[in-house]
Amino acid sequence: MxxxxxxxxxxxxxxxxxxxxxxxxxxxxxxxxxxxxxxxxxxxxxxxxxxxxxxxxxxxxxxxxxxxxxxxxxxxxxxxxxxxxxxxxxxxxxxxxxxxxYESDDVHFLDALRGEFAEAMAGIPGVIFEHKGPVLAVHYRLVEERRRDEVVRTFQSVIQPHFRRVMIGHGKLVAEARVRGxxxxxxxxxxxxxxxxxxxxxxxxxxxxxxxxxxxxxxxxxxxxxxxxxxxxxxxxxxxxxxxxxxxxxxxxxxx
Ligand SMILES: [Mg+2]
Structure with a gap:
């Protein structure tokens, strides 16, 4: 290149x-x-x-x-x-x-998912949730480095039962749940x-x-x-x- x-x-x-x-x-x-x-x-x-x-x-x-x-x-x-x-x-x-x-149903669904994430990650300081409509972002740039893997693992285990409805995206120190589409x-x-x-x-x-x-x-x-x-x-x-x-x-x- x-x-x-x-x-x-x-x-x-x-x-x-x-x-x-x-x-x-x-x-x-x-x-x-x-x-x-x-x-x-x-x-x-x-x-x-x-x-x-x-x-x-x-x-x-x-x-x-x-x-x-x-x-x-x-x-x-x-x-x-x-x-x-x-x-x-x-x-x-x-x-x-x-x-x-996307549909307004998708937005409500991700809002509920945000509650699940918040509960599962309550013990990890620095996680920021951002609900953007058809996408829910979990930012972990401010999480101390040694706990970042834990954020990603928790993210994956919470989202696992919902794979029919959402898919995972990874960005720079951010994991996202996106409505399937x-x-x-x-x-x-x-x-x-x-x-x-x-x-x-x-x-x-x-x-x-x-x-x-x-x-x-x-x-x-x-x-x-x-x-x-x-x-x-x-x-x-x-x-x-x-x-x-x-x-x-x-x-x-x-x-x-
Ligand atoms: Mg960019």
């Missing part, structure tokens, strides 16, 4: 040739540095500024996240772009129309793709295991960029969010 910046000559000529441009990105760990508590993560001002410049050169923008749609849209705060929340279970179109691919970041990216003009060049930036579905959705037609230690799921790599910012600046500059 190559650092995207080292291949810039080739990338710049693809940008110049493209009829239209679409920039899609994960939020946490890609645009914004990962915070100790999910509610503390913020979009850096210079990233917000470059997204504004990209929108001004008629680039279609989308933020694709495991956060809930409302939380994500509030945190980014740019109108008229795509937002994908809860790993594809919620999509806000640039028009402002929302689509949610076929939505993921890849299905969301395909919906966005279907709305784009032919010969649109798509960039996708992401650092999570769940971004791999999105990389597959742009393979062959777009430019997938894995952020952080490369695991081989995209064509290109970048080390961290500041490098992503640098590349967004280059795209805005070259597209003018």
């Amino acid at each position: 190559r650092d995207l910046r080292e291949s810039w000559g080739e990338i710049a000529s693809r940008i110049a040739r493209a009829r239209a441009l679409c920039v899609l990105s994960d939020f946490d760990g890609t645009l914004a540095p990962i915070a100790d508590r999910p509610e503390l993560a913020e979009l850096p001002a210079d990233v917000r500024a470059v997204l504004g410049r990209l929108a001004a050169v008629k680039t279609v923008l989308g933020i694709v996240s495991g956060r809930s749609l409302d939380d994500l849209a509030r945190r980014v705060g740019i109108a008229g772009i795509w937002y994908v929340g809860n790993h594809g279970y919620e999509i806000r179109f640039p028009s402002g129309e929302d689509r949610r691919f 076929s939505c993921n970041k890849g299905t969301a990216v395909r919906i966005i793709r279907s709305e784009l003009p032919a010969r649109t060049l798509i960039f996708y930036f992401g650092d999570d295991a769940t971004d791999r579905d999105a990389f597959r959705a742009v393979a062959g037609v777009g430019i997938g960029v894995e952020v952080g230690p490369p695991a081989g799921y995209a064509d290109y790599t970048l080390p961290d969010p500041p490098a992503v910012l640098e590349v967004l600046e280059r795209i805005a500059r070259d597209r003018r």
